[in-house]
Amino acid sequence: MPITTAYKTEIQRVSILDEHGNFDEKLGKDLIPDADLVRLYEAMVTCRVLDEIAFKLQRSGRMGTYPQNMGQEAPSLGASYVLNKDDWIVTCYRENCGLFWRGVPMESILLHWMGDERGNAMPREHFATPIAVPIGTQMLHATGLAWASKYRGEKRISCTFFGDGASSEGDFHEACNFAANLEIPVVFVCQNNFWAISSPGKVNCSAPTLAQRALAYGMPTIQVDGNDLFAVVKVMRDAAAWTREHGKPHFVEAVTYRLGDHTTADDARRYRDQAEVELWKTRDPITRIYDYMKSRKLWDDSKEATTRERAAVNANAAVATAEGIAEPHRQDYFNAMYAELPADLATQLATHNTHSLGQTEEAAHVATEALAKAHASHH
Amino acid sequence: MPITTAYKTEIQRVSILDEHGNFDEKLGKDLIPDADLVRLYEAMVTCRVLDEIAFKLQRSGRMGTYPQNMGQEAPSLGASYVLNKDDWIVTCYRENCGLFWRGVPMESILLHWMGDERGNAMPREHFATPIAVPIGTQMLHATGLAWASKYRGEKRISCTFFGDGASSEGDFHEACNFAANLEIPVVFVCQNNFWAISSPGKVNCSAPTLAQRALAYGMPTIQVDGNDLFAVVKVMRDAAAWTREHGKPHFVEAVTYRLGDHTTADDARRYRDQAEVELWKTRDPITRIYDYMKSRKLWDDSKEATTRERAAVNANAAVATAEGIAEPHRQDYFNAMYAELPADLATQLATHNTHSLGQTEEAAHVATEALAKAHASHH
Amino acid sequence: MATLNLVQAINLALIQEMEKDDRVLLMGEDIGLNGGVFRVTEGLQARFGKERVVDTPLAESGIIGTAIGLAMAGLRPIPEIQFEGFLGPAYDQICSHAARMRSRTRGAFTVPLTIRVPVGGGIHAPELHSDSPEAIYAHTPGLKVVMPSSPYDAKGLLISAIRDPDPVIYFEPKRIYRAFREEVPEDEYTLPIGKARTVSEGNELTIVSWGASVVQCMQAIENSGRDIELIDLRTIYPFDIDAVEASVSKTGRCVVVHEAPLTCGFGAEISARIMERCFLHLEAPVQRVAGFDTTMPYYKLELDYLPDAARVGRAIEDCLAY
Amino acid sequence: MATLNLVQAINLALIQEMEKDDRVLLMGEDIGLNGGVFRVTEGLQARFGKERVVDTPLAESGIIGTAIGLAMAGLRPIPEIQFEGFLGPAYDQICSHAARMRSRTRGAFTVPLTIRVPVGGGIHAPELHSDSPEAIYAHTPGLKVVMPSSPYDAKGLLISAIRDPDPVIYFEPKRIYRAFREEVPEDEYTLPIGKARTVSEGNELTIVSWGASVVQCMQAIENSGRDIELIDLRTIYPFDIDAVEASVSKTGRCVVVHEAPLTCGFGAEISARIMERCFLHLEAPVQRVAGFDTTMPYYKLELDYLPDAARVGRAIEDCLAY
């Protein structure tokens, strides 16, 4: 048999509630209880409202660069909804909706983009890692976090999110390969929104699907309509269950679209067709659930109005909290460097100087005091 | 259609002359003219003999660490045989046989492992890049080299070699992804020898095949019995032709085995079963061709003896050349740093000092002269 | 002669070199239709086509690694790394290959590569968008490291870098990308890599600096009212220690200013060299005004971190009073 | 008290910390059954099992990136990078994440990680197996950098590194892995990170060094017959500038010795600090004996490159004669 088959595979795509309102009863029935659906809907609306407010904050100089999540609310939300509360969720920056569902305060995310590290000081009980600025690097941390669970014999898994662009980075490959070969339970979720800033999808992946990235590792993989919350919930529930049971990784490609600019520093009109945006607006994950709930008589205009109002109140409260925080202090960034502030750094802090002549006796004394205090606070 | 098929594929494996002597006439006929086969056989034997000599050189302190190629002669040789002489060949360190076929002198490879950069000063007409010490990095250079051909409208392609271990590195992923998405003609050849030093294959790739790494990029891919020179020639010829025609990359997994230690610094008995080695000895690419040629009456004991003798003569001549080279000079490693030696470096060279007090007037004068000379030689 | 800012000067240099030499090509993330996130490559894809201004996958090691291959084949690639904080993934290809290929092969292969990288703080950007890693690359033999501080220098140094037969990291101080304009000749010109520029002459004290800090130093000098010589290093490797020596031998006092963390920043090398060369002329120890040995804080506190005219001013006073 | 070489001392420290603290695990290429390419982890997989001594895929960024995740989860991973030349692919995870996680999250997440890395030249190894990148990491705030020069120090410093709540790069000078043995206590002990060791006392001149160079310095001192104080820095960051200051204030003369290239090596920092702190005590400029500003040559010439007792001796003479 000179020519034989060495490998054969097939990747599925799941859709339950499509953009035309078609709902697959077989897969969709009992998937999300109505009461939950209403809460999930509200979560998406709140996230969208925050995006709009954040945009304005940036434009009026009250916040730095901000990446809107608009249009991509469903993948992280669906994941967050089905994961255990103590499964690690390791994100990039378009997973606000899932993080908020998990319990991460909105003001944390705002503070991050306001140039304040306190936004990243997430309480550990959220089992969420900080926003990852260097693209494609956080998936390795997800793999390490899940490895720790395995090491300890816990059932906790990791779920990590990243973009189509991120899947080009070497670290993505290494994260998948470690998880597959060392048998570490991670769900890798690629939010394929077809753009990496101005680079169209095929610059980063010219294969027919992003889901097939996983075939390289012999990893189970599936594609899902990422704007279909039902399909996301089903796929993520199955993937998480499989991962937890087998102690091995699973890949999910969530096909979605960012309706806004890459960040507030970007102008997407420079590189993409408005027609494409308009098309994707018809596939909006929020209106899809809205229409569905209406058709099921779960929803009406007054509920909608209440929801929108509550969303605005919550989002504005978060902004107020974020803006109301005290100014950060110089010592914050010095003291945060190590568990104990090194003596030399203590002097730099005390004198706010890096040149020795300015480090007078008095300053050195202050430095010594600061150091002693730092030590004391750790013992 | 809630569950649809997003992607479907199948990978083939090619074998023509197997370890039991079965020869597939349909694929194998006219593949390699008899006269060429004899030459190819001799090339493999020579490479094997050099390995044995190099081993002894290392053991007697006449050479540093050396990685034997034993057992893996066929993949690079088959590639080198079918590629155009001006296609780039971008290797790691187990492709001696292919490099020698290309025309790279044996003493170059020896010099490299004797700790002498002159071994890497390959004449450009070989279109071969130097041995890559950092694992997994050279595939990106292959992609860049082929990109240059595309940029210039030439038909030259790149063929790059790397191990199963190397396929774990992020750079491997980036090289494949660049080639696929930017449409660059590279043949990626993975020599899967089931070991990366002491790590068994599945630590680096737990998927059923290494060939499926390529599916991540939508890249055509195939598996070949890498100890079957006929199959390698067929697969490489097809892959190179496809790549040249389409201006896009192709992947080849050559399944093979290293019969020796990882390098002379390694002792493979620490981590692998002798039984496994014995099994693979029965699959040796050299004996396979030997048996085939005998069965076809192309070969006899006297031809074998002549070949072995010639191989030994050639290999020993290479050793003599490598060992006969003049001692390298200090200025070699200074002058090689930049097209023009920076003044400060010229002083370091002239004084063989990095401390200023030792840089006397006289030394500084010498430095200035050296610098002037270096300048002159470049204008 | 046009009046250009730094972005425009670089853009012009790229246009002229691309017109002159078809071995020159640009590659990087978002540099094509989008013109780069700082618009430095604006209009170039329209002008030169998609073959010469190439949007690459999002992978810095891939960008540099393939650029090395392009350069080994004789082209003159100019990869852009979007921010200095993303040089990290490319570190290995830069230091293990670009820097070593010529010496490894005794000149059989060379890597005439110019890596363009926006550098430094002060623009209210997110994390990893405000660092100053020049010392890392200055410590890596085989590389050249350039950092202009004005539009005029930017153009001349970039053209030199592109024509240089060895790999150059060309850092663009993003804080002054659009801070000011100056006259920049239309014609092509080069500035030597390895030669400093004396920004202002003086006899009391020497300031050595580079990149965006030069502007802070000019301010500090003006504020001080003292007779200070300001040397803009322009290139970090090779560096013009002769110019520094000549100046410090005259003034006897020196302050070095840079944004990177103090410890093992390039200021340490300048200080050590001055000690070695000007020991008997020194009237005070060399003072270093630098970033602190902390991570660059998020932007609410970045101005607290960056050396500014006030901190430079205090160093000048302390040094003069010594 | 056993008499151990450096490899054995490290092996012992690993065993003791693994027995004491089950959060400690080892990971890396070939560290399991094979015991590492230098046999430093010999026998540990047999003793502690495959869960605690893990052979990883061949990917350095993956090793450090997953180790960061393990550490964030509260474990104490000890990844091995096979040779310092292969830190390159891990540079980004080390510098962009391990070094920054605590400050980024204001302490919510920390990275108690010890990265073991054989370092330095002199063993006739291939390219990229003989470098000395300590200055690169000393210039990266958030990391600690340790380099022992003896079996006794190796054990004590490694235990400190493992217990340290912050990321430590623990460089092992491979040239002296088996060069000599000394008495190493059976019991566990720690040595403070940030404190130098005075190897020999003297009044005429101070030598500051670290790692394998310390041995060359001892030789040079012996050859010189002069009254020289030798300070082994032991830890590169934080570094014990107080010890250096005290010594140089006494001797007035200093030679710094290291294998890494001169320019922007850690010797530059030591020199700059001495100038800042001991200016009025200095009787000669600080001299640096270092690797040249070239790539470390292949092994035929590596001894020409490495600072040896003879070069240190010349610097001593020059400095004393100043």
Ligand SMILES: Cc1ncc(C[n+]2csc(CCOP(=O)(O)OP(=O)(O)O)c2C)c(N)n1
């Ligand atoms: C290592 C690195 N390189 C470059 C950047 C700049 N950058 C920020 S976001 C981005 C595009 C990311 O695209 P994708 O992963 O698809 O995520 P999306 O923004 O589409 O959600 C780039 C290039 C970065 N942050 N990190």
Ligand SMILES: Cc1ncc(C[n+]2csc(CCOP(=O)(O)OP(=O)(O)O)c2C)c(N)n1
């Ligand atoms: C980046 C890097 N990491 C580690 C090493 C050390 N090393 C040399 S060869 C090797 C194993 C390579 O395995 P593989 O790619 O399968 O090639 P093979 O030796 O089996 O031909 C390792 C880990 C290296 N040279 N470069």
Ligand SMILES: [Mg+2]
């Ligand atoms: Mg995207």
Ligand SMILES: [Mg+2]
């Ligand atoms: Mg292998």
